[in-house]
Amino acid sequence: MITDNMFGWRTALRIIFLLIMTVVIMGPLSITVLGGFKSLGELRTSPIGLPDHWVLSNYAGILSSADFWRYLRNSLVISMSCVVLTLIVSGMAAYCFAQLHFFGKRCCLPISQSE
Amino acid sequence: MSTLAQTQPGVRKTLWRPSNALVTFIVFMLPAFVLFTTFVMLPMIDAAHFSLYKWSGYGAPTDFVGTQNFERLASNRIFLHSLGNSLKIIAASMFIQLPLALGLALLIYEKRWSNTVFRLVFFLPYILAEVASGLIWSFIFDGDYGLAAEIARWLNIENFYILANRQWAFTAILVVIVWKYFGFHMMIYIAGLQSIPKDQIEAITIDGAGPLQVIRYVKLPMLKPAIIMSVFFSVIGALQIFDIIIPLTNGGPSNSTHTIVSFLYTFGLQRMNIGFGSAVGIVLFVCCATFAFTYRATFQREKGAAR
Known part of the structure; x- marks a missing residue:
């Protein structure tokens, strides 16, 4: 590891592979994000690349619509209650599985790291 | 109790x-x-x-048909095809997704700021909602306006419609599934790799092992619990793939890209055959439960024998 040349072929290969993967991941995502700044006509004619003129009305329309914020609030309520309930309920149940011995304990867990 | x-x-x-x-x-x-x-x-x-009734979902189920729903299922060609598709997803996630995730994890598990950036990027698709990623990719694969059309224009070939092609539609879906879920497994492996004691790697390096031997004799054995867990998650997850299929192909062309769950939804819920749909659900549940318990029994027995 230490003797590895900084610009050895191994490092180069590693970086090339990582960059290819980054392009594969970021390609679709960036097309979508940039597509939001294009007009519908431009999206049809040139789906990739930067928009010729930046159309802000798509994102502005979303951010200024009351519906969007209501949906966001709904998601927030669901996710928060999910987190709180899961933490409390499954934390308590997990304590039982970890610290107590009872009949049927082994059957209840499909995967268990420590027995 | x-x-x-x-x-x-x-x-x-x-x-x-x-x-x-x-x-x-x-x-x-x-x-x-x-x-x-x-x-x-x-x-x-x-x-x-x-699942024992022929029932549309309205009123009380009265039309008792015994195991007829299951018999219809066993002879339903679309269901058998969707079962095969689910097996294909399992194969793709075991033999493409997990090695890919493992390779990337080995490349970027060390704590450096550049690795953190890559880790964040590779984890992005997993954070994305399933339906959103399905829509994004349906735009990419779109043969009229999407990236596929652009590529066809560059190469000067006729427009191709991957998602409407019986031969290639499911391969396209597999690409999306691998794209979306490998980050999750990569994170499991990274967590496993970071918990390997440094002195073990140091010791085998002093003994003259190259990077590949370090991976083969220290990292992979130490990763075994993480691999066991991620195989479990990928198989169970593969059996339950649904949200990606619907925006991409909706099961088409001619019902060739259904998975078990999208088959359940299309033929059980959308067509108001709740009884039939429940039978599909029971079959799926039995598959999952059988897998989960065999898997556990196999690997725990191995663990016990090793002690």
Whole structure:
């Protein structure tokens, strides 16, 4: 590891592979994000690349619509209650599985790291 | 549930006497038990009940047909095809996704700022909502306006419609699935790799092992619990793929890209055959449960033998 040349072929290969993967991941995502700044006509004619003129009305329309914020609030309520309930309920149940011995304990867990 | 023994050693006996164990068990287990019963067990029992009826979902199920739903299922060519598709997803996630995730994890598990950036990027698709990623990729694959059309224009070939092609549509879906879920498994492996003690790697390096030998003799053996867990998650997840299929192909062309769950949704719920759909659900549940328990039994026995 230490003797590895900084610009050895191994490092180069590693970086090339990582960059290819980054392009594969970021390609679709960036097309979508940039597509939001294009007009519908431009999206049809040139789906990739930067928009010729930046159309802000798509994102502005979303951010200024009351519906969007209501949906966001709904998601927030669901996710928060999910987190709180899961933490409390499954934390308590997990304590039982970890610290107590009872009949049927082994059957209840499909995967268990420590027995 | 009544044969409660004493607490494990190491827990202070003065605080948790055996008599307290029962109280603890009841108080701590009750909320999980109630929630699990109402939202998991009862619907499952209901589904098993409905699967024996020919029922549209309206009124009470009265048309008892016995195992006819299951017989129809066994001879349904689309269902058998969707079963095969689910197996293809399992194969793709085991033999493409997991090696890819493992390779990337080995490349970027060390704590450096550049690795952190890559880790964040590779984890992005997993954060994305399933339906959103399905829509994004349906735009990419779109042969009229999307990236596929652009590529066709560059190469000067006729427009191709991957998602409308019976031969290639499912391959495209597999690409999306690998794209979306490899980050999750990569994170499991990274966590596993970071917990490997540095002195072990150092010791084998001093003994003259190259990077590949370090991977083969230290990292992979130490990763075994993580690999066991991620295979489990990928198989169970593969059997339940649904949200990606619907925006991409909606099961088409000519029902060739259904998975078990999208088959359930299309032929059970959309066509109001709740009885038939429940039968599909029961089959899926039996598949998952059989896999989960065989898997556990296999790997725990191995663990016990190793001790």
